[in-house]
Amino acid sequence: MRIGTFFSVRLFFLLSGALIAIFYAHPAPPFYLFVFFVISLCFLVNLSKIKVDVVLLFLIFILVSVSILSVIVNSSGVHQGLVPVVGVVLGYFLFLSGAFLTFNEYFWRGFSVSSLVLSFLILFFYFFSGSTSFGFGVFYIPEFRMWGDEYFSDWPNYIGFPLVISLFLRRIRLIKFGMIDVMIVSAILLTTSRVLMFGVFLVLMLYVLFEKKSLLFFVVVSCFLAIFYLDLEPFFDRLTKFNDRSHLYSGLVEGWLVNPLLGWGGVKVSDVFPETYYDSYHNSYLEVLVKSGVVGFGIYVALILYLALSPYFKGRPLFHKQELYFLACLMFVIAASFFQNYLKHPHVIFIFSALCHSGVKGVVGRNEKKL
Numbered sequence: 001m002r003i004g005t006f007f008s009v010r011l012f013f014l015l016s017g018a019l020i021a022i023f024y025a026h027p028a029p030p031f032y033l034f035v036f037f038v039i040s041l042c043f044l045v046n047l048s049k050i051k052v053d054v055v056l057l058f059l060i061f062i063l064v065s066v067s068i069l070s071v072i073v074n075s076s077g078v079h080q081g082l083v084p085v086v087g088v089v090l091g092y093f094l095f096l097s098g099a100f101l102t103f104n105e106y107f108w109r110g111f112s113v114s115s116l117v118l119s120f121l122i123l124f125f126y127f128f129s130g131s132t133s134f135g136f137g138v139f140y141i142p143e144f145r146m147w148g149d150e151y152f153s154d155w156p157n158y159i160g161f162p163l164v165i166s167l168f169l170r171r172i173r174l175i176k177f178g179m180i181d182v183m184i185v186s187a188i189l190l191t192t193s194r195v196l197m198f199g200v201f202l203v204l205m206l207y208v209l210f211e212k213k214s215l216l217f218f219v220v221v222s223c224f225l226a227i228f229y230l231d232l233e234p235f236f237d238r239l240t241k242f243n244d245r246s247h248l249y250s251g252l253v254e255g256w257l258v259n260p261l262l263g264w265g266g267v268k269v270s271d272v273f274p275e276t277y278y279d280s281y282h283n284s285y286l287e288v289l290v291k292s293g294v295v296g297f298g299i300y301v302a303l304i305l306y307l308a309l310s311p312y313f314k315g316r317p318l319f320h321k322q323e324l325y326f327l328a329c330l331m332f333v334i335a336a337s338f339f340q341n342y343l344k345h346p347h348v349i350f351i352f353s354a355l356c357h358s359g360v361k362g363v364v365g366r367n368e369k370k371l
Contacts, residue, residue: 009045013103016042017110021118021162023347035346036090042100050099053310059303060092066262066296067092074265088266094349095307098357105365107354108169115166116180118159119187126190157340158347160191164199165351168329172322172363177207195336206328210321245339248278249286256290263293284337284344304334304343307356322360330355 019038043050067088101107163184170181185204188196248269255272256263264271269278272290281287289297308330333352337343343352355363 010103010106012045013042013101014106014110016101017107017112018114019110020347020350021111021114021166023158023161035350039094039097039100039350042097046100046102049102052096052099055310056096056303056307059299059306060095063292063296063299063303064089064092066299067266067292070262070292070296071265073262074259074267091344091346091349092303094346095303095353097350098353098355101354101357101362104354104358104362108358108363111162111351112166112169115162116184119163119184122159122187122190123183156191157193157195158345160188160193160196161342161348162351163188163191164196164203164332165329165355167200167203168325168332169363171203171207171325172329172360174322176211195339199332199336202328202332206325210324245282248273248276248282251276252281252283252286252290256286256293259293261293262295263289263291266291281341281344282339284341287341287344307353308334311356311359320360322364326355326360326363 016038020035022034071088167181167184167188185200188200251273252269258264267290269276269281281290285297285301288300292300330352333342333348333355337348342348
């Protein structure tokens with residue numbers, strides 16, 4: 001490879017990582033076409049070097065086949081036309097997309113820089129928009145939030161997702177907790193997303209566990225954030241609230257039991273559970289269970305676990321600190337998908353696949369002390 005090509009390819013993956021950290025899909029077109037465009041470019045640039053895991057490809061093929069069969073055999077799914085079929089095929093094959101990357105460390109460096117910029121913008125608009133005058137109301141009063149068409153054109157659960165991943169990436173690189181992390185954590189809290197706060201809690205707890213000398217600094221930061229928000233009662237009320245989703249989940253489970261084997265096919269939430277006001281399943285696994293039945297669900301879970309854990313079956317050291325941070329990052333994505341459609345979202349599937357294909361070595365690269 002010539003020197004000019006070497007640097008241009010590295011720059012390409014640096015920019016790809018920066019672009020993939022920007023979520024844009026709320027709630028109308030371009031419908032995630034942006035992420036497909038970036039992934040397609042990665043595929044074309046790295047076409048001659050792509051190595052596909054045969055087992056992973058087989059699981060995806062079987063899952064796609066079951067999902068298409070569910071659409072065909074259920075009259076409730078046929079009326080949706082070819083849209084769910086195309087969406088299923090493209091969505092599941094994205095689990096292969098992490099293999100399209102080379103120079104993974106540059107991809108993740110671009111991803112981290114973009115997440116840092118986004119954190120700054122969230123904090124900037126929080127003060128610029130006058131949201132500070134609403135106090136803690138920005139957390140539990142929808143009209144006071146910054147999300148929607150005015151400032152950030154996507155849902156906060158997705159806007160803040162790359163910020164949590166960037167926190168994990170910094171820990172994997174063994175970067176000490178500092179003011180950059182405080183800014184990222186503050187931005188995540190302002191998204192008001194409970195599942196993202198769980199991610200922050202997980203990162204900080206692991207950091208305190210592994211870096212015992214940092215316990216005092218962690219306490220100081222926690223006190224600062226508590227003072228910043230002052231009124232903590234609404235915070236904990238929303239953080240522990242679950243009945244807003246339990247009704248949805250129970251209704252979807254009842255709907256799945258009508259067609260338990262192959263599910264309902266490519267249907268909307270309202271087709272299965274008309275009584276709800278939600279237009280999203282808010283659970284990746286429940287969505288697959290309802291649409292593809294227990295057969296598709298079993299293959300889907302096997303696919304995710306194989307992708308996440310297969311590197312550890314090949315002799316990778318499990319008890320190294322960096323590996324534990326990395327494994328915790330993957331487990332966060334998997335666990336968070338119980339409460340959001342993360343592992344049905346094209347951006348998140350690509351990020352998850354890229355993490356699994358990169359491993360710690362791909363994230364860190366030659367120099368562990370990188371942004």
